[in-house]
Amino acid sequence: MGLSEESTGTGVLSCCGSGILKVEKDAEDDRVVALAGNPNVGKSTVFNGLTGMNQHTGNWPGKTVA
DSSP, X not given: OOSOHHHHSOSXXXXXXXXXXXXXXXXXXXXXXXXXXXXXXXXXXHHHHHHOOOOOOOSSTTSSOO
16 A cells, blocks of 8 residues: 555655655654664554554565555
8 A cells, every 4th residue: 555645644745756755844843754674573563553544564575665
């Protein structure tokens, strides 16, 4: 599924033609946080817990990609 406008309910994620993901901040003091780690270690589960969202999770690498 990935982190799209449809899945997050926001319009802050966009792609700038070259395939690079761009995050647009509404205010100067907004924070951008990245969750990085090995495949299948629970990054999506942590993301769901922190944001209250429901990104799909699965028991295989590459399930949640942007």
